[in-house]
Amino acid sequence: xxxxxxxxxxxxxxxxxxxxxxxxxxxxxxxxxxxxxxxxxxxxxxxxxxxxxxxxxxxxxxxxxxxxxxxxxxxxxxxxxxxxxxxxxxxxxxxxxxxxxxxxxxxxxxxxxxxxxx
Amino acid sequence: xxxxxxxxxxxxxxxxxxxxxxxxxxxxxxxxxxxxxxxxxxxxxxxxxxxxxxxxxxxxxxxxxxxxxxxxxxxxxxxxxxxxxxxxxxxxxxxxxxxxxxxxxxxxxxx
Numbered sequence: 454x455x456x457x458x459x460x461x462x463x464x465x466x467x468x469x470x471x472x473x474x475x476x477x478x479x480x481x482x483x484x485x486x487x488x489x490x491x492x493x494x495x496x497x498x499x500x501x502x503x504x505x506x507x508x509x510x511x512x513x514x515x516x517x518x519x520x521x522x523x524x525x526x527x528x529x530x531x532x533x534x535x536x537x538x539x540x541x542x543x544x545x546x547x548x549x550x551x552x553x554x555x556x557x558x559x560x561x562x563x564x565x566x567x568x569x570x571x
Numbered sequence: 572x573x574x575x576x577x578x579x580x581x582x583x584x585x586x587x588x589x590x591x592x593x594x595x596x597x598x599x600x601x602x603x604x605x606x607x608x609x610x611x612x613x614x615x616x617x618x619x620x621x622x623x624x625x626x627x628x629x630x631x632x633x634x635x636x637x638x639x640x641x642x643x644x645x646x647x648x649x650x651x652x653x654x655x656x657x658x659x660x661x662x663x664x665x666x667x668x669x670x671x672x673x674x675x676x677x678x679x680x681x682x
Binding site for chain 1: 575577580603605607612613614615616617620660664667669670672673674675
C-alpha cells in the first residue's frame with residue numbers, strides 16, 4: 454500500500470471550479486482505478502485504466518474525467534458538471550496481467566483525498 | 572453486472588466473541604472474493620481473499636468461507652479484539668472485470 458500515494462489529503466472547492474486529484478504508484482502496476490466513497494455506502498467505481506493511454510468509464514463517470522499518459526500516474530478531474538462532488542476519493546492499482554498472461558486480482562488502495570465543496 | 576449485498580450493516584460484539592459478516596453475489600461466474608478492512612479516515616486494507624476453487628481460507632483469527640451454489644461468502648473473526656473495530660467491505664469479481672463492493676459492515680468490539 455505504501456507504493457500508492459494520493460494528494461492532496463484534503464481539498465476544498467468552490468462551486469463551479471474544476472479540481473484535479475493526484476494518484477501516483479511506484480508498484481509497476483498496469484491497472485489503476487478511481488473510486489468514490491460516501492458515508493454509509495460502499496466504494497463506487499468512477500473510472501479505470503488497464504493500460505497506459507487507455508481508460509474506461511465505471512458506474513458513476515458523469516462529471517469526472519481522467520488521463521493515463523504515464524503508467525505510474527492516473528489523475529482524476531472533478532468538473533463543475535459533477536452535481537454532488539463532496540466525498541472521499543480513493544485511488545487503487547493492481548498488477549493487471551501477470552507474466553503468465555493471467556489477470557491478477559488484488560487491488561491496493563491509496564490513502565484517499567477528502568473533497569469538500571464550499 | 573454483478574450485485575453484491577452485505578449484511579449486517581452494523582455489528583456489535585463483546586471482546587473475545589466471534590463476528591460473522593455475510594455477503595451474497597449475483598453473477599455465478601464471479602471467481603474472486605476479497606475482504607477489506609477500513610479504519611476511520613484510512614484506506615481500505617485487504618485482509619483476506621478467496622478464489623472460487625476453494626471453499627474456505629484461514630489466516631490466524633480470520634477466515635472466509637465460500638458457498639458457490641448459494642452464491643454467498645462470509646467473513647469470520649474469532650476472539651475479537653478492540654482493534655478489530657472498523658468497517659469491513661466484501662467484494663466480488665469475475666475474470667478481468669472490475670471489483671463490485673458491498674455497502675460495508677461497521678463492526679464495534681466492546682471491551
